[in-house]
Amino acid sequence: MLQRLRENKSMQGTFLALPTTLWLFVLLIIPLFLTFVISFGQRSPDGDVIFSFSLDNYIRLFGYSTDCPDGQASCFDPLYVNILWRSLSLAFNTTVLVILMAYPLAYFIARATPKQRNMFLFMVLIPLWTNFVIRVYAWMMLLRKEGAINVIIGWVAGLFNLPFTPLEMLYTPGAVLVGMVYEFLPFMILPIYTSLEKIDTSLYEAAADLGANALRTFLRVTLPLSMPGVVAGTILVFIPVMGTFIVSDILGGRQVILVGNLIQRQFLDARDPTFGSAASLILMVMTLIVTYFYTRKFGFGEEIVVA
């Protein structure tokens, strides 16, 4: 048996992949299948699932409503479509902002001396030692009416005898955006740094030698060669931002509801797992579609393997 295992490469592969495969099957494939089945079910009055094949949940998600203000039988209610759109645009904005902030920093780190580099990378990673939720709460302390930011601005305004009413920053879409950008910044810095660091410095010299100034070297050589890092970072940031509900829960309150919050509330508060399941699947499909078109445009497989 052992002898056969030693000679058989494909059997070795099977054995090595087995634990993860089992794990994913039990904890991902089966739940996903259940979610899929439940999403076509109906909610019983006491919050259980009645298995059936009904598209009601999906129809409701896309705006069909029977609870209409002026007594019509049915009307369009944009509530859930808005939530989906808000999630999508927030994930987009977060990703763009994170790229704009992470790229220069990653570039700076990649250009530092090896000793400095390790220190900077270490500093990038330090926040990750603290729990995700605690870091979001820290932002609450900063952003609320009596928070650090308002106190400081008020103090400065006081110095100049200016009137100041504390800013309403917490529980706004802006607060959620700030929190998301903060939380996911390291996941963009690291892959961009990795791809920048791999670029042979002789390529910059070659570009300069052939007549390119610093800007054109950046646009024609540095940026294209670091795109695999940007793509990897985008995937690492965009997908979780689409689904996470903690940041919007803590920093957005009731004002900023995302798909994540919607799903969470359907399962825990509204006790409607069928509608929650449908929302989960729509979230997944939306994320897949965006990622698919994004990677088709900017590459994923080959580029990442090559980098």
Place this chain on the structure above:
Amino acid sequence: MASEFAVEMRDVVKKFITPEGSELNAVDHVTMQIKNGEFFSMLGSSGCGKTTSLRMIAGFEWPTEGEVFIEGKAMGHTPPFQRKVNTVFQSYALFQHMTVFQNVAFGLEMEGAKEDEIKKRVGRALEMVQLTGMERRRPKQLSGGQQQRVAVARALVKTPDVLLLDEPLGALDLKLRKEMQLELKALQQQLGITFIYVTHDQEEALTMSDRIAVMSKGRVQQLATPVEIYERPVNKFVADFIGESNFLEGKIKSLSGEEAVVHVPALNAELRGMPMSRDFVNGEDVVVSIRPEKVRIAENNAKGDGLFKAKVLTSVYIGSDTHVYVDMHGIRLKVMEQNRISRLDPSSFYSKDQVITLLFMPENTLVLKKD
């Protein structure tokens, strides 16, 4: 042409700070004048300052002291993209995200050349390096030799005054390297532009160059034609670095114009040779150098000057030559004989412990500064 010299380095010093924090002159007061249309090599082992010198000409480094002139113009801190020189990098430094065509076209695009002109010139450059038809390939899809040609085409398409080549053949296997040596040399003659070639391979430098600067420890040891460098090395370093040499230590006994007489204590005899420096003085400690192929093996009963008995240690047959290692009064020497007559087992001609007579002719015996 503005100047007689394509490139001139005037008393150039480049200081680096070592990781230990001390200062190091990577290039130490180097002065050299490279003529227009010349194939010029900088030859030396790693750390001799040859690559740093080349990088200062390209503009990737700036001299700490002294000045680099290109076509008679002082370069100062002129950035690389404003110098009319182009570089072929040791690693080729090809843009992996571009095709062969795009790589070669890059420099022309930076000049703002028009699209049809770019097409024409890239086509011609690729033809020159025999890569026509490879335009749409990526560098990764090419062999090492082909990548090397792309690097050459990419630099030459800019029609530089001077082409700088930093060990461009280092990564190729021996056979391909020899082919490319001849090709590069032919290309240089055909285009008539100045090539400055950095290499640690002495054979390569001797094969290709019009003139060679032999460098060591940041300094130019000798700057001369290949023949002069091999036949008239100025010091022990050059004699040792280029080809092989037998060295004997001695003291100058007398000097007379074209000849020096050196007393060699180990032989307890005088050797006559050619002084390789003008400022020798009587009694100076010197090194006598003689190339293995220039030691003659004489008849054992020969009479005259410069004859010495030696005992054979080993004799090695290597096809075209036989290498004979001998012991001459405790000094180990290497003697090379061409196998001009076909016979089986030529090594048996010299057997271990056989006593033979060596002849040192004054014109083959060089008297060098002890550095």
